[in-house]
Amino acid sequence: MSMAEEQIEKTFGQVIVKEEKARMQSKAVAGRELLLKVLAFLSPSLLLVLWEILSRLGVIDVRLFSSPSRIFYALIPMLYSGELLYHTMVSTRRIVLGFLAGAIPGVAIGLSMGLFPPVRASLMPMVAATFPIPKLAVMPLILIIFGLGETSKIFTIAIGVFYLVLINTMAGVLNIDEIYLDVAKNFGASRLQFYTTVALPGALPMIFAGFKLGMGTALLLIVAAELSAAKAGVGWMVWRAYDMFDIEKMFVALITMAFLGYVFSSLLDLIERIVIPWKNPKG
Amino acid sequence: MEESKGLNCFFSTEAILTENLTKVFKTRVGNIIALEDVNISVKQGEFLCIVGPSGCGKTTFLRILGGLEKQTSGRFYMRSRNPQKPLTSMVFQGDSIFPWMTVAENVTYGLRIKGIPPRDRREAAIRFLKLMGLLKFIDAYPYQLSGGMKQRINVARAFVSDPEILLMDEPFGALDEQNRLILQQELLKIWEGSGKTSLFITHSIDEALMLGDRVMVMTAHPGKIKAIVEVDIERPRNILLLRSSPEFASLYREIWHLLQEEVEKAKARELSA
Numbered sequence: 001m002s003m004a005e006e007q008i009e010k011t012f013g014q015v016i017v018k019e020e021k022a023r024m025q026s027k028a029v030a031g032r033e034l035l036l037k038v039l040a041f042l043s044p045s046l047l048l049v050l051w052e053i054l055s056r057l058g059v060i061d062v063r064l065f066s067s068p069s070r071i072f073y074a075l076i077p078m079l080y081s082g083e084l085l086y087h088t089m090v091s092t093r094r095i096v097l098g099f100l101a102g103a104i105p106g107v108a109i110g111l112s113m114g115l116f117p118p119v120r121a122s123l124m125p126m127v128a129a130t131f132p133i134p135k136l137a138v139m140p141l142i143l144i145i146f147g148l149g150e151t152s153k154i155f156t157i158a159i160g161v162f163y164l165v166l167i168n169t170m171a172g173v174l175n176i177d178e179i180y181l182d183v184a185k186n187f188g189a190s191r192l193q194f195y196t197t198v199a200l201p202g203a204l205p206m207i208f209a210g211f212k213l214g215m216g217t218a219l220l221l222i223v224a225a226e227l228s229a230a231k232a233g234v235g236w237m238v239w240r241a242y243d244m245f246d247i248e249k250m251f252v253a254l255i256t257m258a259f260l261g262y263v264f265s266s267l268l269d270l271i272e273r274i275v276i277p278w279k280n281p282k283g
Numbered sequence: 284m285e286e287s288k289g290l291n292c293f294f295s296t297e298a299i300l301t302e303n304l305t306k307v308f309k310t311r312v313g314n315i316i317a318l319e320d321v322n323i324s325v326k327q328g329e330f331l332c333i334v335g336p337s338g339c340g341k342t343t344f345l346r347i348l349g350g351l352e353k354q355t356s357g358r359f360y361m362r363s364r365n366p367q368k369p370l371t372s373m374v375f376q377g378d379s380i381f382p383w384m385t386v387a388e389n390v391t392y393g394l395r396i397k398g399i400p401p402r403d404r405r406e407a408a409i410r411f412l413k414l415m416g417l418l419k420f421i422d423a424y425p426y427q428l429s430g431g432m433k434q435r436i437n438v439a440r441a442f443v444s445d446p447e448i449l450l451m452d453e454p455f456g457a458l459d460e461q462n463r464l465i466l467q468q469e470l471l472k473i474w475e476g477s478g479k480t481s482l483f484i485t486h487s488i489d490e491a492l493m494l495g496d497r498v499m500v501m502t503a504h505p506g507k508i509k510a511i512v513e514v515d516i517e518r519p520r521n522i523l524l525l526r527s528s529p530e531f532a533s534l535y536r537e538i539w540h541l542l543q544e545e546v547e548k549a550k551a552r553e554l555s556a
């Protein structure tokens with residue numbers, strides 16, 4: 001074997017060894033990921049099984065904590081009769097309308113407060129003074145003003161969403177890196193061009209953070225809003241089940257809420273990916 | 284920008300003339316004289332490099348010429364030969380390309396502001412990115428690019444807007460040596476074809492000598508011109524051959540000594556303070 005051949009042999013040998021190592025590593029990584037996925041599925045399932053066994057053994061009081069099978073048997077007829085769907089739709093309508101009624105003015109006012117110092121100076125004291133008031137404390141007043149109908153429920157949710165979206169939107173505009181303002185100025189952008197090419201896109205990630213926080217609050221407020229003077233809705237189901245001491249129904253309502261929360265947050269994530277394609281998915 | 288006033292004060296071969304340009308920043312800890320009595324004239328199509336210790340007012344000088352900052356006193360003139368074109372365009376220090384725009388949108392931002400229709404902008408982007416070998420990234424977003432590519436886009440954005448004067452603030456300052464050399468060579472290539480008057484800030488003497496027709500050396504506190512060094516090395520320049528030439532070595536030494544004095548002075552100031 002000549003020197004050159006030996007050299008080639010050596011290098012190629014090394015390359016092959018390296019490739020083999022890399023392949024093994026990538027296999028190991030894939031294996032670990034699979035394990036994590038299995039764990040993520042297994043651990044909740046295990047908890048359910050444990051819950052079921054303990055309730056059957058009488059270790060936990062089924063009158064208070066129910067059991068997975070009992071909840072399941074309560075859920076099925078509610079699904080078939082359309083009862084669950086009806087209440088879910090009623091609540092969904094309130095959440096969506098309340099969210100829009102809060103988020104749209106929140107973005108509009110937040111943007112103008114971020115962009116125009118005079119607007120900020122005149123509105124900030126009011127925002128700062130009213131923001132800390134717990135929204136639940138305002139509910140009786142809302143009921144007196146708007147009555148017992150849908151409006152008061154939508155309005156309650158809207159207020160909660162409004163503040164979070166407004167504050168995030170304003171912060172989003174104010175936190176845009178100054179260098180981007182210089183770039184716009186350098187190229188001679190007009191005010192309008194500056195708003196559309198820098199201020200709005202630059203604030204979008206924060207606006208969406210506000211939407212997500214607002215959605216969390218909306219789910220919180222729907223329960224409170226449906227506590228008083230409601231005749232339907234998932235929140236109402238919880239309170240109704242409380243009155244009737246129907247633990248299974250209460251669990252069904254709670255599960256539905258968790259599901260609603262999951263759907264809404266996935267929906268917001270999806271819209272965010274479409275509206276902000278430039279966001280680094282790795283953060 | 285007082286382009287029309289006193290145009291007879293400078294010759295038609297000159298693109299920029301500054302007269303006692305001074306900038307004072309009023310801060311809580313007192314006044315900072317960022318620039319004091321800066322007088323320089325830059326020829327049409329000249330490549331002027333600016334070096335000096337950090338904080339000596341290099342960025343401030345460029346920002347005043349670019350209209351982003353107003354001088355405290357003194358005047359400057361800039362000649363506009365073609366009123367259709369923007370007079371200046373700036374390449375900013377650091378990462379300044381818009382994260383929310385694709386490479387094509389970033390590169391043609393100046394054209395969008397001027398109201399050029401999208402189809403023409405796209406064509407301009409294709410033409411320019413092809414030239415820089417970045418065509419396959421035309422629809423990528425900045426988070427998908429490396430630091431070197433982002434800096435290319437940053438420079439390209441200023442070039443595509445086709446200004447009469449280019450103002451570049453340490454555009455390659457954050458890059459590794461290899462990328463820096465490649466980008467210098469690319470910059471020279473597009474600059475030589477364009478004939479644009481260019482001002483280029485750098486903290487690297489190497490870079491100043493590779494690119495510049497002249498090097499303006501500045502002093503700090505207050506920021507003044509210490510010396511202006513002619514770089515008599517013929518173009519087109521080959522960056523690799525240049526480094527081993529005797530002219531390069533002697534110019535390097537000259538500028539190094541000028542800067543060295545400044546560093547010593549800064550040290551003495553620190554000790555006495």
Ligand SMILES: Nc1ncnc2c1ncn2[C@@H]1O[C@H](COP(=O)(O)OP(=O)(O)O)[C@@H](O)[C@H]1O
Nearest residue numbers: 308310315317336337338339340341342343344
């Ligand atoms: N906006 C500002 N406000 C106050 N001081 C400033 C401002 N910009 C720059 N300076 C000061 O002016 C001096 C020159 O700054 P700069 O032009 O950025 O220097 P260089 O680019 O040469 O490093 C520095 O001392 C800096 O602290």
Ligand SMILES: [Mg+2]
Nearest residue numbers: 341342343376
């Ligand atoms: Mg600087």
